[in-house]
Amino acid sequence: MAAIQNNQAAQLGFQFAGSAVNAGHEYVEKNLNRYINLPMLRHYFNVSNSYVLKKIQLLLFPFGQKQWTRLALRSEQTGHTIGYKPPREDLNSPDLYIPVMSMITYVLLVGIVSGTKHMFHPEILGLTASKALAVMLFEVVVIKLGCYLLNVSSESQFLDLVCYSGYKFIGIIVTLLVRTLIPGWTTWFVFFYTNLAVGFFLLRSLRHIVLPDTSAATATGVHHRKHRIHFLFIIAACQLIFSWILLSNTWSLSVSSDSPAAAAPPRFRKMVPRV
């Protein structure tokens, strides 16, 4: 071993290998940045504990909230607006952390629920994940198409819409948990309530994407505004259909007596008494 370390050629080889690894790393970084905008993704995952708690609370009880506009991030030198503040500093900013985590929780929860009925099969996880992704993709495509048809100047990011379509999983998780713990008509109440809450949340949040100019008071402006408000209400109402699709294959699994919530992630177990 010492002979290798003293050998000049070996030293050269080590150096060369090190630089090759560095070059490879740089290459990957450069190409990854070309296809995926990493700084932008970091913006969406820049969350804090208090933000996540407050956001979940807002998603379940959105009716008391007064302030819905996003805070603008200003450049320190000029004072011009250069974007929006990250979710850590702004409750109304969309984030990707909650959608990703709640989607994974939803997939696992469906697995647990089917496991309590002794109907678990590994395929269920894949099928559920595929269905969840398909519903999200479908919703984003529909919103994009609607924005095109209604001539909404779409400066909104694609990822923003992904965030907003992912928030419905919170309501679905609560519905699933409640249905497993307290069977009966409570499930229906919780199902409609959570959908109402998420629909209301989307109505207020998407307003700033779909209705950018509130000051346009011309005749055509009013006409466009009416169409866009209809579009907003349709999106909010569609949440009910999407939730129904996402919960549809679990309706048939009836409830067992032993509590499956013990296996659920602790964050959501704590939430159950609040609903």
Added chain:
Amino acid sequence: MFALGTLFYLGLMLLNAVAVLHEQRFLSKIGWSIEQLSGFHDANQEVKLRIIHLISAIRMLLRIPLIFVNSMVIIYEIILG
């Protein structure tokens, strides 16, 4: 079961449905042909105008790719469906 594969088929079938609309035989009869568009239009019909543009764009751009994708789906369905 609504899943990613179903969504892909849904999109493909919808694109096919738009692509088979005939310019003279169908679209011009209901006044949705791109050739009939005059220079001016009133603002109330903007949604219709955009749909017409979308249809003509799909018909023009996606005709050749749709042939390939459709034949691949047909072969897949014959062998593995």
